Amino acid sequence: MGNNEMRNYIGIILVFSLQVFASTLSYSQNFHSDNIVDTAIDLAEQELFDEALKIIEPALSNEAKDNARAWYVAGYSHKEKFKREVFIGSSTSGLALSERGKAVIQLIKAYEIDSKTTSTSISSMSLDALDYLSKSYMNDVVSGVRGFTRGMDEEILEYFNEFVKIRSVIDKKEDWRSEEVEVEKNLARANRMLLESTSTDSEELFTRVIDHYNRAIELDGDDYTSRYNLAINLYNRGVARLKSIDHTTAMFELMEIQDACVELFEKALNPMLAAHRMSPDRKETLKGLVTIYKALSNEEESDKYKRALEAVVKADSE
Amino acid sequence: MLRHGIRNIYLLLFAIVISLSFSWLQSDQGGPKLDEVNTIAITKASFLFQFARSNDWPNDKKQGNFRIGIQGNTALYNLLVEKYAGQSIGSQMLEVVEIDDSVLMSEFIHVLYTESEGDELLQLIEYTAEKPIMVVTSVDADSAMPEGAVVNFVVQTSRIRYELDMENALKRGLIVGNRILSWAITR
Numbered sequence: 378m379g380n381n382e383m384r385n386y387i388g389i390i391l392v393f394s395l396q397v398f399a400s401t402l403s404y405s406q407n408f409h410s411d412n413i414v415d416t417a418i419d420l421a422e423q424e425l426f427d428e429a430l431k432i433i434e435p436a437l438s439n440e441a442k443d444n445a446r447a448w449y450v451a452g453y454s455h456k457e458k459f460k461r462e463v464f465i466g467s468s469t470s471g472l473a474l475s476e477r478g479k480a481v482i483q484l485i486k487a488y489e490i491d492s493k494t495t496s497t498s499i500s501s502m503s504l505d506a507l508d509y510l511s512k513s514y515m516n517d518v519v520s521g522v523r524g525f526t527r528g529m530d531e532e533i534l535e536y537f538n539e540f541v542k543i544r545s546v547i548d549k550k551e552d553w554r555s556e557e558v559e560v561e562k563n564l565a566r567a568n569r570m571l572l573e574s575t576s577t578d579s580e581e582l583f584t585r586v587i588d589h590y591n592r593a594i595e596l597d598g599d600d601y602t603s604r605y606n607l608a609i610n611l612y613n614r615g616v617a618r619l620k621s622i623d624h625t626t627a628m629f630e631l632m633e634i635q636d637a638c639v640e641l642f643e644k645a646l647n648p649m650l651a652a653h654r655m656s657p658d659r660k661e662t663l664k665g666l667v668t669i670y671k672a673l674s675n676e677e678e679s680d681k682y683k684r685a686l687e688a689v690v691k692a693d694s695e
Numbered sequence: 696m697l698r699h700g701i702r703n704i705y706l707l708l709f710a711i712v713i714s715l716s717f718s719w720l721q722s723d724q725g726g727p728k729l730d731e732v733n734t735i736a737i738t739k740a741s742f743l744f745q746f747a748r749s750n751d752w753p754n755d756k757k758q759g760n761f762r763i764g765i766q767g768n769t770a771l772y773n774l775l776v777e778k779y780a781g782q783s784i785g786s787q788m789l790e791v792v793e794i795d796d797s798v799l800m801s802e803f804i805h806v807l808y809t810e811s812e813g814d815e816l817l818q819l820i821e822y823t824a825e826k827p828i829m830v831v832t833s834v835d836a837d838s839a840m841p842e843g844a845v846v847n848f849v850v851q852t853s854r855i856r857y858e859l860d861m862e863n864a865l866k867r868g869l870i871v872g873n874r875i876l877s878w879a880i881t882r
Contacts, residue, residue: 569727602726609727616730619737624744624782628874631741638734639853665729672734674850 410441417450426454437483445491445499452483456506459513468517469532481510481539485546504547511543518560525567530585533564558597562606565589569610578621586610594648601655605662608649612669615641642672658689736770738855739808739833739848740778743771746829746846747784747806749872753827761787762802766794766819767810804828816841827868831857840882845869849882856880 413436420429433441433451441447455476462473488503514536521533537560541553565586572582590607593600615638622634646669653662663686670679743763761784765772775791782789784805794807808831811819816832820843823830832841833848840847845864846857859879864871 566726606727609729613727613730616732616734619734620732622737622741622778624779626741628745628749628878631745632878635738635854642734643853661729668729668731673853674735674855675853 410436410444410447413441414444414446414450417447417454421450421454421457424457426458429454443490445487445497445503448483448487448490449499449503452480452485452487452503453506455480455483456510459510463513468513469521477510477513481507481543484510485543488546507543507547511540511547514540514543522560522563522567525564525571527571527582530564530568530589533560554596558593558600558603561589561593561596562600562603565593565606565610578617583610583614599655601652601659604648604652604655605665608645608647608652608665608669611641611645611648612665612672615639615645615672639673642669645669646673658692660686660689663689733770733774735855736768736774739768739771740774742848742855742857743775743806743808743831744779744782744789746831746875747789749874750829751870751872752805753868756803756805756827757785757787759787759803760790761785762790762792762804763806763808764792764794764804765808768808769793771808806831808833812838812841820844825867829864829867829869846879849880851880858882 413432417429417433420426420432430451433447433454436442436444437447437451459468459473459476459480462468462470462476467473468477484503484507488500488507491497491499491503517536518533518540521529521536525533537557541557544551544553568582568585568589572579572586575582587607587610590603590610593603594607597603618634618638618641622631626634649662649665649669653659653666656662663682666682667679667686670676670682747761747763763775763779765775772791772793779789780791792802792804794804794809803826805827806829807819807823809816809819810833812834816834820830820841824843829845830843831846831848832844834841836850840858840860843863844860845867846859848855848857850856857879858881859871859876861871861876
């Protein structure tokens with residue numbers, strides 16, 4: 378055997394050995410990762426979720442990072458821990474929020490990995506779990522609006538955004554815009570009720586009312602209620618300012634208040650006119666226009682809508 | 696794999712709860728109600744109180760009640776009563792009265808607001824001429840300030856403002872305060 382032949386022979390042996398080593402390593406890693414997953418599943422089935430997570434989570438950044446089952450069992454365990462928290466306390470406690478957040482991330486990852494190749498039951502189970510979690514977010518939106526306290530707006534909108542984010546994974550075609558409009562309208566209403574119930578005036582609450590209605594209009598340009606309610610809130614705010622005038626009000630304050638009121642009445646006019654264009658025979662909009670124009674001392678326009686209102690009332694009674 | 700049956704039942708119940716939540720969100724309960732209070736009357740009432748407070752009347756009119764009389768605007772009368780009755784103007788108690796001819800004959804009115812126009816207004820001005828009565832009118836925006844009136848409400852860029860006839864005020868023995876003077880407009 379010459380030197381060259383010997384070199385080639387050694388080369389072949391080396392390449393072959395490396396290939397065997399590499400495949401053994403990969404096999405051993407997969408085997409190890411599957412082994413960890415199976416153990417974690419066993420623990421999760423025994424409802425030992427903390428133990429399951431202790432085993433599976435370190436592997437998610439290493440050998441099991443591309444293992445859909447591993448991500449699913451981790452997500453599932455966090456979801457179950459979230460359910461436990463809800464059962465003993467609230468879905469919005471710090472721990473529950475943290476568990477739910479982790480569950481969502483891990484279940485989405487499980488679904489993404491699994492659906493990249495031939496989907497297995499992991500995909501459908503991940504989606505089922507995500508469906509449950511999305512609804513828990515929606516439930517928190519409704520509870521948040523019902524028990525609304527000052528400054529909860531961002532928190533509630535965050536729940537809704539999470540809900541939409543998960544739903545877009547479940548079905549990209551789903552459109553939740555009309556629900557978002559309702560959430561914004563409900564937040565506007567909640568802030569208004571808070572504003573009406575507080576003894577001290579709050580410009581911040583009023584701004585929130587207006588911002589929520591504007592956002593609702595931005596989302597759905599055809600929403601009548603948002604426009605009508607926006608107009609009423611602006612108008613009533615002006616009236617409330619006027620009502621605040623009393624015997625202690627100085628002349629210059631009276632002038633300032635009047636300026637501020639007229640500005641609010643003018644702002645109320647556009648959304649009220651837009652609402653009227655959407656539904657020309659609606660009595661409350663016509664009444665709104667009669668009132669706003671009157672407050673702006675525009676008797677001519679006020680009378681015009683008054684006649685239109687009378688015609689609608691007459692047509693209704695016939 | 697992991698308790699499928701129980702999960703499915705749970706998810707079904709959850710779906711029902713969520714659909715109820717959606718319908719709750721979509722119900723438009725407790726929408727804002729239009730505040731129908733008469734804003735023009737509030738503004739005018741506030742001005743009339745300022746006129747009462749910031750001008751000066753002859754000494755012989757600084758006894759008894761200080762009267763603001765309203766003719767032809769019940770909403771304005773009601774608002775003044777609601778908001779300012781019981782307040783004092785200097786050492787006088789403020790009294791708001793709804794004006795008819797019999798009241799004019801029997802009681803002295805310090806500030807007299809009227810929505811009369813034409814002959815009726817002329818008669819009123821004639822009757823009150825040279826008396827220390829601050830006659831406040833509110834005529835159509837296109838009409839000039841009525842002869843003999845001291846103050847006239849006008850609409851300017853959607854705001855209620857007032858014009859002042861100083862000559863008439865002086866003729867009637869009224870001393871118009873600086874604050875009132877400085878906010879008066881001219882057309």
